[in-house]
Amino acid sequence: MTQGLIGRKIGMTGVFSSEGKFIPASVLQVGPCVVTQIKTVKTDGYNALQLGFGEKKISRVNKPLKGHLKKSGDGNFAFLREFPVEDPAQYKVGQSIDLNLFKVGDKVHVTGRTKGRGFAGVIKRHGFHGGRKTHGSDSHRIPGSIGSSAWPSRVAKGKKMPGHYGDDRKTVQNLEIVDIRAGENIILLKGAVPGAPSGIVMITKPKILIKK
Numbered sequence: 001m002t003q004g005l006i007g008r009k010i011g012m013t014g015v016f017s018s019e020g021k022f023i024p025a026s027v028l029q030v031g032p033c034v035v036t037q038i039k040t041v042k043t044d045g046y047n048a049l050q051l052g053f054g055e056k057k058i059s060r061v062n063k064p065l066k067g068h069l070k071k072s073g074d075g076n077f078a079f080l081r082e083f084p085v086e087d088p089a090q091y092k093v094g095q096s097i098d099l100n101l102f103k104v105g106d107k108v109h110v111t112g113r114t115k116g117r118g119f120a121g122v123i124k125r126h127g128f129h130g131g132r133k134t135h136g137s138d139s140h141r142i143p144g145s146i147g148s149s150a151w152p153s154r155v156a157k158g159k160k161m162p163g164h165y166g167d168d169r170k171t172v173q174n175l176e177i178v179d180i181r182a183g184e185n186i187i188l189l190k191g192a193v194p195g196a197p198s199g200i201v202m203i204t205k206p207k208i209l210i211k212k
Contacts, residue, residue, distance in 0.1 A: 003083050003084055003085070003204050003205050003207075004083045004101075004108075004202055004203050004204030004205060005030050005031045005033050005051065005053075005083075005097060005099075005101060005202075005203055006030075006031070006033050006051055006053035006054075006079055006081050006200065006201075006202055006203075007028045007029055007030035007031065007053070007187070007200070007201050007202075007203050008028065008029045008030075008053075008054070008198060008199070008200055008201070009026065009027075009028055009112065009193055009195050009196070009197055009198065009199045009200075009201055010027040010028060010029055010186075010197060010198075011026075011027055011197045012024065012025065012026050012027065012192065013025055013027055013188070015178055015179060015188060017178075023178055023190055024190070024191065024192070025178055025179070025188040025189060025190055025191075026110075026175075026188070026189045026191065026192055026193045027186060027187075027188055028110075028186070028187045028188075028189065028193070028201060028203065029184075029185050029186060030099060030102075030185055030186075030187045030203055031053065031097060031098050031099060031185055032096045032097065032098045032185065033051040033052060033053050033096070033097050033098075034051065034052045034053075034072055034073070034075055034077070034094065034095070034096050034097075035049055035050070035051060035052075035072065035091050035092065035093055035094060035095045035096075035097065036050045036051065036052045036068070036069060036071070036072040036075070036077065036080060036093065037049070037050035037068070037071075037072075037093065038050075038088045038091055038092075038093060039082070039088070040088050046084070047084060047085050047086065047087070047088050048082045048083060048084050048085060048088075049082065049083050049085050049088065049091060050080055050081070050082050051080070051081055051082075051083060051097065052069070052072065052075055052077030052079070052080050053077060053078070053079045053080075053081070053200075054077060054078035054079050054200075055075075055076055055077065055078055056076055056077075056078040057076070058076045060076075061076045071093050071094070072093050072094045073094045079200055081202055083202075083204065098182070098185070099180055099182050099185060099187065100182075101205075102177055102180060102187065102203075102205075103177070103180070104177050104178065104179060104180055105176065105177060106176070106177045106205070107174045107175065107176055107177075107206055108174075108175055108177060108189070108203050108204065108205060108206070109171055109172070109173045109174070109175070109203070109204045109205075109206055110171065110172050110175055110189065110193040110194070110201050110202070110203055110204075111169065111170070111171040111194070111201060111202040111204070112169075112170065112193060112194035112195035112199050112200065112201040112202070113167060113168065113169055113170070113194065113195050113199060113200075114166050114167060114168050114170050114194045114195060115166050115167070115195065115196050116165075116166040116167035117165040117166040117167075118164070118165070118166075119162065119163065119164060119165070120162065120163070120164075120165035120166075121141055121143075121162045122141075122142075122143045122160060122161065122162055123141050124165065125160075125162065125163065125165045126160045128143065128160075131144070143160070143161055143162065146159055146161065170194040171194075172191070172192070172193055172194060173206070174206065175189040175190060175191050175193065176189065176190040176191075177189060177190075178190050187203070
């Protein structure tokens with residue numbers, strides 16, 4: 001089966017377990033996704049499915065993409081993503097894939113883009129504790145000394161400094177599915193997932209390593 005689906009982060013809530021324990025949960029709208037292209041080793045060098053999710057105005061779809069999506073039923077999908085599969089012959093273009101891929105208790109990986117924070121200092125970006133605030137100190141939020149002495153007389157690569165923070169692709173692994181509401185295409189995951197509400201995420205099954 002395909003290893004994942006495309007979804008949208010709705011927000012966060014909380015649910016109570018059967019033991020009465022409160023569980024913080026992320027709410028995701030997952031699928032249904034439509035197969036827009038099937039890639040095989042013979043034609044593309046690898047096995048994968050291209051899935052479409054969401055809709056956008058037909059006027060925003062250019063002619064090359066319209067021609068590509070025509071094979072799957074003239075859908076005007078807003079997002080296209082690829083997922084690996086072992087046997088592409090099990091699928092056909094235009095097929096819809098829903099939440100039957102997952103069940104409560106499964107562990108999944110969620111990939112999304114983190115919130116963009118713009119240009120940030122070292123305290124916000126790297127968690128520096130800052131300088132002293134008393135006794136005439138004038139270094140409250142600055143990074144401090146960044147260079148070396150006479151040798152090597154340069155700033156080492158990878159030095160933690162102010163800069164662009166956020167808006168990165170990030171994957172959170174092994175989040176547990178605590179509830180599935182198939183009628184609404186909703187999945188509740190224990191814990192937080194990357195990104196802001198309405199952000200697009202990819203939910204994938206972990207790869208199982210078989211020891212020989």
